[in-house]
Amino acid sequence: MSPNLLEKVKTLDPMNPNRATALFGGKSSGILNWNNIKYPHWYKTYKRLLSNFWKSDEVNMSNDVKEFPMLSTEEQDTFLKVISLLATLDSSQTRTILLTSLYATDPSVQSILAVIAQQEAVHNESYSYILSSVVSLDKQNEAFEIGRSDPILLKRNQNIMEIYNQFVEKPSLENILKTLVYSTILEGLFFYSGFAFFYNLARQNKMVGTSTMISYINRDELEHGRFICELVRATLGENPELNTKHFTDWVYEQFRNSVELEVEWSHYVLNGVEGIDLDEMEGFIKYRANKMLRMIGLSEIYAMHINNPMKWIRAYVDNFDETKTDFFEQRNRQYTKISDLNGFDEL
Template identity: 45%
Template sequence: MKLQERKLYDVTAPNASTGIINGESSNVLNWDDVRFPWAYPLYKNMLANFWTPFEINMSNDVRQYDLLESHEKEAFDKIIGLLAFLDSIQTDYSMQVARYLTDSSLSALMTVLSFQEVVHNQSYSYVLSSVTTKSKQDEIFEYWKHDSVLRERNDFIAQGYEAFVSNPTPQTFLESIVYDVILEGLNFYSGFSFFYNLARNQKMVSTSTMINYINRDEQLHVHLFANIFKELLRENPELNTPENHKFVQRTFTKAAELEINWAKYIIGDKIQGIDIDELEAYIKFMANKRVNELGVERPFEGYRSNPMRWIKIYEDVNSGKTDFFEQKSRQYTKVSTDNGFDDL
């Protein structure tokens, strides 16, 4: 069964859709008449996270970049290159998904998500244009094509997306969501830990502040796609099979393996403050956490608590708290108690 694209408008259909996919909807958005009660609160949270890179003063990072040790600078550049690739394809994927979500509120959420991914991508350009030359920036944005370790893990995600884009069915859609949660909920996290570790050593703090903002957005994106995944299974019980549960576990296991290989390659034992064994355990913990959020049995035995507890202070930004990086008052919306680093 092929997925049907949402109609531009339908005078015979209700405003609240009759299904998450292949349903009927007028395509008129009334936030007081939507199918999913979690959609509007999530929309408000996403808006509350609004930020732009221009808010962040990069002057200190400009001075510090050339003072980084060679292995720190290499990791900084290549991780930025990785993030630029992931957020670029994520922008396009989310717009592809929006075409097939019957409910107009979910389409609206995808539009906001796509916009946020564009902001993320701009932030990487903003960082690089601040701290290095245009030629070096261009080189960094080409890393994903030529670095074999980076290419392997990126191709893994891209091929999962391509299978859905080229053949949009309920099954390929479901599978693509698994790859999405891997991208937004696992692939970023060894990179995030690198930037947070720099910050706790008073290095590149402005860049780490920006990463923190991106991190908050990605948590909400994971929450959105996890909800869509569970609603898809609920409304289409023929998809809720042991085979698909095994697909989730198998795919996350492979993704964690690729993420660990990348972490050993780019961070290894070269970065003071990051223990590679702890980082490997952290990646497996995050894989367990994300699979559990999809309603599937965790793939890794154990790994129920975060072994890198120091990250929590960088991760958790609640309403009314002082920004850890900039030490000034900012008003944030707490996303969800489910999005922290509590034990599983």
């Protein structure tokens, strides 16, 4: 194997210390002692992730079954396209997070990434569950084909596909970092025009069961994005030779390109949707890009979009730091137990 490539971490290597010498490319026995890890606050991350447990079939979809045929043709079409997008992203993310974990020397990172990958698999299953509740099997299969055939969606996913597959073919530390950067873009930016569509339906008292499930997914993705941003920063801190102007410029370029692609996709999929202002949506996408860049440790690139222009979305993504009820169904939307670990980064 090339000296620039990383090897998959051995399952157990007892000649090495329990506390990893590095996040990637270091030495570790493989034995995880949460009381002896290099980044102790990641134990709280692990606990927060576990507290977010939920299952798709516990969300009441009975009203959505009745309401979907009452949506306009345009709304139904957008519904299927957005579900296809989300399923495509979470399918790739499950595999990518699992692959990243195989190269993580630090067993605490392995464990956190294992939980994240499991949650991504739950998200993907939930999209199948949503579709199985509202359309026929033929329509479900047709919707999942959109991710392989729609030219705008393929264009939008091209860069992330190339970066993720480059890591598969050449597992270097630099490619791991690039994959992690694109994971922050996926978790913190690429989902949001889709999420906005479902929240917009909910504020019109349509498809509330779907929007409730989306809010659980959104909550998970916020937590995933925060950890992956921390992992990027910690990995660069351990490998300062990679923390170069060239890499920083590359990150900025990927965010700019991703924003352009997300704006193009949002105009394509949300055009004509009642209640969605496309200019406001573009501002929200740029706001999210600024936010993720700050979390990585970089500066904003959209000076006019520091604040959230779509504050109404926050009504559908609870902070989950207190028990709340759904505005329309007036039932408890929270599955987690309340503790001091339950908070997460706001929208």
